[in-house]
Amino acid sequence: MSRKDVKNLLGSVSYGVHIEVLEKIEKLKEVSMRLEFYQQRRKLREVIIRDFQALLRELTEFWEKDAEMTIYPRKMAAWLSDYLDDLGYSDFDFNYIYKLITGKLDEDKNLKKLHDMLQLDDPDVKPKLRKIDVKLPSEGRSDFLNNLIDEYLEEVPKTVQSSIYFIDEEGEFQSIEQEQEIIQDEEEKKEYSVSTSFDNPLDISLTDVQINNIIPYGYKVKNTNVEGLTEIEPEKKLLDDGLQLTWTIPEIKPKENVKIDVDLKRRISRTILMNMEDETNIINTYFNIDPYQDRFSASESFTNINNIIINHLIFEDEIPSTFNLIDSRPPNDLFVLNMEKSGFEQLIKWKYSSIGTTEKITHIYYLIDRPFFILNKYKIKSKVDDKPILSVIRLIEPNIRYKELIVSYYMKFEKPPLNPFYIREEINESIDTTLIVPEDIEKTIEIENNLMTRIWEIFPSEDENIYEFGYICSGDSIKNDIPANIYIPNTELIEVDKKLSQLEKKTFFIPELHGYLKQFQTTS
Incomplete structure (x- = not known):
């Protein structure tokens, strides 16, 4: 030229x-x-x-x-x-x-203002700031804004927009627009991928073929691979609707195929509503879930860089359902969890008022990457007056990777217990119990007909109607289910769910058990 x-x-x-x-x-x-x-x-x-x-x-x-x-x-x-x-x-x-x-x-x-406000350290994320035109009520403004933010939540797409550009044998520009499905790995549920392929239909070689993928910001790009062309890396552009990856393929011979694989993982989607006097802004951004010891963590900060006080500040985070929340900073009693909103997974909402200039707010989530099972639900009633006296839920969180289980019991008394009660579990002698919470709970072991039974004696305080205990066990022959029965003198069991239920998420945990596993990583 x-x-x-x-x-x-x-x-x-x-x-x-x-x-x-x-x-x-x-x-x-x-x-x-x-x-x-x-x-x-x-x-x-x-x-x-x-x-x-x-x-x-x-x-x-x-x-x-x-x-x-x-x-x-x-x-x-x-x-x-x-x-x-x-x-x-x-x-x-x-x-x-x-x-x-x-x-x-x-x-x-x-964008520069947003980077300063959010302290973004991920170069592959482009946050979005919008000023919304809304008339705010003089009374009940906090509740009004709390509902308003839900209208600006953005669902994470399940597809990727792709395009392919090339010049044909007539010298004419050609383009192919496609929509590729994002595939979730069947075993490692937190892993995702998307593939784009192009077959040269012509009898001549095509040169400088441009292939574009727009990856929604709800996903982080872990790795990319052009089949047979490992030296080709994509150029990146931050667009409004996602990170554009562009590969330029030097040559595709007649009838040859090019396939590009992109490995992904989910981010946490965050929506922020910021109200200052009569001005209301919405921010949409994203932050990463990173390995933390043998679990995961995610953190994001916000600083008021404005010259005036923020009257109302609301954060709403969507945590992917492939993760469970163990703990949070600040404590989880400050947020509201919603798993019922259509199109979304686990929504966590934080509300603040009167955020001063330069004031900083940081949220940290500690997560595990597997669902847990509710294996049994028990209701126990008295034989004397036929009234319920106790409800029990048993949760088992399997970590197959490290051959360990977290077993937790959650009990609610309808009236204070007068006598101790007992939980009998059938266990394998090769199973090792690593940690018990609380430590002073009484247990005995019985062996009969080559079967080993562990018996827990429960005698909670009369002043509390909630009791919980749990333990961590591990071993090569461990299974997800541990047969258990509950015995209370002069009572009978009703409504016992003996079958493995659907995967179900709950908001209660025993932090000590998870805290223990954060300190040590069990090797298989």
Whole structure:
């Protein structure tokens, strides 16, 4: 390409752009172009774009980052409108382009503000800030806002938008738009993947084939692989609706296939409602779930960088259902858990008022990556008056990876117990019990007909109607179910669920058991 085909940036003698129209589209905001970026006579890179916002995004990035020049909206708008007019795009006049450029610069300022406010350290996430036009009531404002935030929750998509661009044997630009399903791993439920494939249908080789995937921000990209071309890495762009990954395949021979696999994992989706006087803003952002000892943790901060007090501040986080919440900082009695909202998984809502300037709020979640089972539910009533006296739920959390179980019993008394009661469990002698909470609970072992039974003696305080105990056990022959029976003198068992129930999540845990496992990782 000769130098005369390149249009220098306004005020630069070294940096320039060549725009090639691939397809003339008679719709404002839509274009089909190849952009080539130059320094002196050396081509730095090229990219195919399909809409005007992408054109502006690529040009402003080249202008600011490569050429290291300040953007003056009026001058850039004049430069670009002249260039587009020469290419036959007269509808993109100065006023239209100027408005879009200033909007792009305002968006960049908002992004910087959001990064300072949220202290984002993930370069692959683009948060979104919106000012919403809503009339706030003079009374009951807190409740009104608490309901309002639910209208701005964003569901995590289950598909990826992909596009493939190439030039056919006639020299015509071709594009293929696809929607790819995000697949969840059947065994490791917290693992996801998406695949994109392209078969060259022509009898000639295709060169510089561009394949794009837009990964929703609810997913983090763990790894990418182009089958047979391990050296090719994608370019990344932060779009409004996700992280765009772009691969440029140098050559695809006739009838050859190219397949791209992307490994993903879920992020926590966060929606923030921020009310200052009569102004209300909504922020949508995302943060990662990272390994923590032998479990997982996720944390996110918020700092009031405004010059005024935030009157009402609400956070609503969606935790993927492949994780269970063990603990939180601040304590979990400060949030509200909702697992009933259609289209969402585990929603956790935090509410604050009167957040001062520079005040910082940090939330930390501690998670496990497996569901737990409710194996048995018991109700026990008295033989004397036929009234219920006790309800028992037994939970078993299996960690097959480390061959261990957390077994927890939760008991609610309808009236204070007068006598101790007993839980009998059939166990294998090779099973090792690592930790018991509380430590002073009485237990005995019986062996009869080659069967081993462990008997727990329970005698809770008369002042409390709730009692819980649990333990951790491990061993090579461990199973998810441990047969158990409850015995209380002068009572009978009713409504016993002896079958394995559906996976079910609850909000109660024994923190000491999980705290113990955070300190040690059992090897298999």
